[in-house]
Amino acid sequence: MAEPVRATPPTTLLPVILAALEEDIVFGRLHPRERLIEEEIAARFGATRHTVRQVLVELERLRLIERIPNRGALVKAYSPAEVQQLYALREMLETQAAALIPLPLGDDALAPLHALQRRHAQAVAASDARAVFRADLAFHRALYAHCGNVFLAETIEELGQRAQVIRYASLRSQASMEWARDQHAAMLDALRDGERDTLVTLCAAHFHPARQAYLSQHPALLS
Amino acid sequence: MAEPVRATPPTTLLPVILAALEEDIVFGRLHPRERLIEEEIAARFGATRHTVRQVLVELERLRLIERIPNRGALVKAYSPAEVQQLYALREMLETQAAALIPLPLGDDALAPLHALQRRHAQAVAASDARAVFRADLAFHRALYAHCGNVFLAETIEELGQRAQVIRYASLRSQASMEWARDQHAAMLDALRDGERDTLVTLCAAHFHPARQAYLSQHPALLS
DNA sequence: GTCAACGGGATTGTCGACAAAATCATCGAC
DNA sequence: GTCGATGATTTTGTCGACAATCCCGTTGAC
Structure with a gap:
């Protein structure tokens, strides 16, 4: 259990719970292999178990948890080999x-x-990890939306969501967040100036530190 | 409504309904934009509406249908531009x-x-479209499982599932099915002989006819 | 001492019923 | 004749309660 209950309008609790649990997982407040118990979550948010259940289905679709029939939901863990792949x-x-x-x-x-880049930079300046997380996501989605292929953009986003758990390992450090911010700025320059090679290189190398950080922090996840 | 009710054990109706609806969509018994009504389906299979609801969630995850809040589920349609992408x-x-x-x-x-290839060839010989469908799926899954990247294999399979509706347009013709069968055989030869270029070319060109067939059959799907 | 059967408690899965929302036909105004 | 409001009907969404399953500590036999 990580966060206190949040006062909300009576209906549409679902997206609130979804966002909260998503962040709990991404920010490591819920650890890999940790169990998510429907009734506990329902009590935390003052929701019915049905609502929680739908949230869990959605989290499973996002590949943040794994649901085993009659056994419940676990936060998903990635082995080093899977992280590499x-x-x-x-x-x-x-x-x-x-x-x-x-x-x-x-x-x-x-x-x-540029607007999204500013939002991201402000979040970095404020050391607001949650805002950095959301802004980074929005920036990349907007960036790849220009590739001209809806399905490619969607797939990139899905894989990004799956990697969020891993990525956060690097989001923790202020230096990494600033590095990402500067890379975003460089990408925008490349987009403006038409420098294809620079852009491709930037995109390819953008998330290397996250991978490294995860692998060094979770050396024993050889499940 | 396409198929009669199937007698089944009292529990685990869910996978039965899922498979049936999946085939109804893939084989065109349910058309793009057609509405799926929970109670009708429940009555057809003698299931509760809850079970049908779970099936619809799963079909949505497979991107075969679209679910709009308070409005129900529709068979998904792809515009020509989307098919190309x-x-x-x-x-x-x-x-x-x-x-x-x-x-x-x-x-x-x-x-x-080779075993899967034989299964596919037999289904083609028997002109059993349903068996061809399942065998083709299994063959490609097994093939790409060897690429060494679980996520790549998964993504390929998901996109293949999304394209099933489109692919079936070509599955209809006996000639196309035989063509696919011969291509599978050629792939296996390339795998055995280590002919990289041949393999890559075969994989790249494998589904061109399906795309063409879909585009020519649904000229008016410019939604 | 090990292991298998057993039962109590915890947790998930399913059901029937009701509530909320959207659709469709009808009706009247302009 | 077209358009917008109104109400009945269809369809989806949610709830509380019960059933099925699993987990785990205990017991007893060998």
Whole structure:
């Protein structure tokens, strides 16, 4: 149990619980292999068990938990080999997507990206991990939306969500967050100036520190 | 409504309904945009509405239907542009996966693939569309399992499932099914002989006819 | 001492019924 | 004749309660 109950309007508790549990997992307040008990969660949020159940289904779809019939839900754990493979695939997809974005990107398209970049930078400045998390997600989604392939963009986002647990290991350090911020800025410059190679390189290397951090922090996850 | 009720043990109706609806959609007995009504389905299979509801959630996860809050579930439709993009991504991923499979593949690994190939060939010979469908799926899953990246294999399979609705447009013709069968055989030869270029080319071109068939059959899906 | 059967408590799964929302046909105003 | 409101009907969403299953500590036999 990590956070106190949050006062909310009587209906639509579902998205609140979903976001809360998502963050609990991503920020490591719930550890890999930890069990999620429906009734506990229901009590925490003042919701019915039915609502919690739907949230768990959704978390399973996001691959943040695993649900075993009659046994309950566990926070998913990734072995080092899986981390390597997941990141290899992400690198492949994001490289391809970066190669597909039409360059240079016009101001109409750049403006929203700059806005998201500012939001991210502000969150970093405020050391607000939760805001950094959300802003980073939004920035990458907006970036890859320009690759011209809805399914590629969707797949990249899904894999990003799956990697959130891993990524957070690096989000913890202020230095890493600042590094990501500067990389985002460099990406925007490359988009503006039409520097394809720079962009592709930036996208490919963007998440290496996260992988490293996770592997060094969880040396014993050889399940 | 397409099929009669099937007598089954009292419990675990869920997978039965899931498989039935999946085939109804893939084989075009349920058309794009057609509405799936919970109570009708429940009555057809003698299940409770709760069970049907879970099936619909699962079908949504497979991207075969779309569920709109308070409005119900619709069979998903793809616009020509989406079909192009989906197939472009599949081609990219399957090409990469084919490039990652260690060659030549040993007999231990080839034997199960040959078995699946035989199953597929028999289904084609019997003109059993349902069996062809399942066998084709199993063959490709087993093939790409050798690429060494679980997530890549999973993603390929998911995109394949999403494309099933489209793919079936070509599965209809006996000639197309025989063509697929011969391509599978050629893939196995390339795997055995270590002919990387042949394999990659085969994998990349494997589903072109399906895309063409879908686009020519649904010219008006420009939603 | 080990292991298998057993039971109490905890946890998940399913059901029937009711509530909320959307759809559709009808009706009236302009 | 078209358009917008109104109410009945269809359809989906949610709830509380009960059933099934699993977990785990205990007991007893060998």
